[in-house]
Amino acid sequence: MKVGIREVARAAGVSTATVSRALGRGPVSDALREQVAEAVRATGYRPNLSARRLRSQAAQTIGLIVADIRNPFFTAVSRAVEDAAFASGMRVILCNTDEDPAREAMYLRLMEEERVTGVIFAPTVATTATLGDEPLDYPVVLIDRAGPPGAHDSVILDNPTAGSALVDHLVAGGYRRIGGLFGSTSSTARERRAGYEAAMARHGLTPAVRAVPPNAAAAEAEIARWFAGPARPEALIASNGLILMGAVRAARALGLTIPGDLALAGFDNEPWTDLVEPGLTVIEQPVAEIGTQAMRLLFERIANPDQPIRKVVLSGRMVSRGSTLAR
Amino acid sequence: MKVGIREVARAAGVSTATVSRALGRGPVSDALREQVAEAVRATGYRPNLSARRLRSQAAQTIGLIVADIRNPFFTAVSRAVEDAAFASGMRVILCNTDEDPAREAMYLRLMEEERVTGVIFAPTVATTATLGDEPLDYPVVLIDRAGPPGAHDSVILDNPTAGSALVDHLVAGGYRRIGGLFGSTSSTARERRAGYEAAMARHGLTPAVRAVPPNAAAAEAEIARWFAGPARPEALIASNGLILMGAVRAARALGLTIPGDLALAGFDNEPWTDLVEPGLTVIEQPVAEIGTQAMRLLFERIANPDQPIRKVVLSGRMVSRGSTLAR
DNA sequence: GATTGCACTGAAAACGTTTTCACATCGATT
């Protein structure tokens, strides 16, 4: 038999309004509050969250839209987001887009139908361009990837600086022909590439970049093609953890020693990067911080919808390991 | 201005009932169906899913409760679950318990309040014991970890066989003093341990097991203690990917060569296990299959609540690599 | 002693849908 607030009210000898107030925070006398608590216990009542959401017009739900939860970067961020959400009594709906703009659009629409409290979103460049066009009816915080300036709050890494830092590090180690392998779908990759190119120019070196879909297999294949040609780099910078993994695989497959034949540096200080031999030099991203800051921005935006757009830029930390040993 | 089904009905010149039917699958003439579609387009109507859920008593939501999404095993499973869910028009709420029975209980209750369609759950042993006590009002499919027999559908690995297989493999390679490092919170670890012990007995060897919290740091520390003592194993079996990683770190820290000083084998064929030198011998779990099978079981249970309890046991696949090279 | 204000309570409306029920309409069957 189904027990609703009605049955609780009857059991406690009060009105449903009083039950609702006793359960939430409403002005109820201590005596009645205790009666209601007892009635809840006796009846085994569980509030129906759909009904609550409908009436109170507060979904208490946030959407988290990322490329692929299996990317450890997003995994870590999502964990932080979920912790923050549940701590505030909110649910999280997780969506994987596989970097597909059509799926991004679909999920953005779905979030509208869910009447979500807000969305945390890592968009592809394609979607980024159209993001400002028609306003969504929920606040959005962009993570990892920047949107058109001034349209949405965002929390991202200082990508240009990080990209430059890797170049500087490699140059200091005596490397000159430094190639770059960057993801083709995110603004993040573009910014890292810009930092790479700026640093290369500053050092009087000619950049050599290739863009790939951000996954290990694509990166590995691209490097194989690259090394089949004449202009082989002596060092390689990978714009994220998946591409970096592809690079390691490619080096193994080609029989290249690291860093002797090819120095390697990249992004994302994933656990395996110091387990391979030699360890990989990476820019570590403050993954948990990105998630919690995104939630903070979201909550503050909700509390104060008209405040100016904010952009939190976090610094990466370079972790220097054997893969970029000075030659 | 807010647009509900009411406004659409007015725009289309029909009743709200007709709009509802035209949007769902109800008997509506083609002419009106087109009128409604046009009105929806014109008004920019988006259905309110909370209202729909409340009225139709179908949450179209499934809960996924795991220890920690950052464990690559759960990451992969969750991705498969989410793909299957969204393909069926369902939402997924992801919950991390950190192996804490209190949080498990909390989330199980929360799922009740969400009136979820069903739950996919990887419980700790502590919760497993009490799972049958009070019936939940949604169907549950257990993954990775078995519950009390006959209480819930489940999809798990053939853990005893997998555990035995690793022992057999090591014994065939000439190893005798084979230690086992097993997680302390899951029935899975227990089953793998049982397989390990059975195989050891069969080979006339004395087992040496230690239980640890299932994370890399704890495993590493335990191995350090182990090797500080007198009875050092010459091979080690780790009951999951995190513990295996801890084992590798410990070996590195202790300056042990693999497999010379210590052979290593474990579970979960994560990408990094063949990037370390030497590659690690592991039992690969069909992670995506586990997720999709779980969803299938869930859907079939919903369609037919009274069918007998089912248990899908999947086989692991041994991937033999350098870490268990014959001595 | 009447009035004000505060703290609490219940009846009923509201949230935005789907579903039930009743009723037309119409072609096919008796």
Next chain:
DNA sequence: AATCGATGTGAAAACGTTTTCAGTGCAATC
């Protein structure tokens, strides 16, 4: 020609809460 069943439609009820509105009682104030 009357009846039936199938099909399409609208009015209104229902889903389970929260919130509004209108009190009620009681202590404090004038």
